[in-house]
Amino acid sequence: MIIARWYCQARFGHKQELIEKTREWWSTIGREIGQTDYTITTGSVGAAESVIAVDLRVADMATLNAQWDKLAERTDHREWGKAIEPLVVSGSTRWEIYRVVE
Secondary structure (H helix, E strand, O other): OEEEEEEEEEOOOOHHHHHHHHHHHHHHHHHHOOOOOEEEEEOOOOOOOOEEEEEEEEOOHHHHHHHHHHHHOOHHHHHHHHHHHHHEOOOOOEEEEEEOOO
């Protein structure tokens, strides 16, 4: 199993709206492409409060790549990206992949 962590930083004053749009994406588009085992978190103690992270649990990289391939074909995903652009600190989005060892 791997954990694919997507995260970004919310622009000042836009954190709650970005959290809501992130929840909406994972409950619609994410669900439709098979990304159903996830947790949304935000920075608290020792982390920047503006960070929003999603830990997605998937079986392996092949599964994740197949899901990403599905995203490339979706206009609603591109529209979502454009909709959150004013809410996100430019250049702060990224994916990190972790392997579960136990």
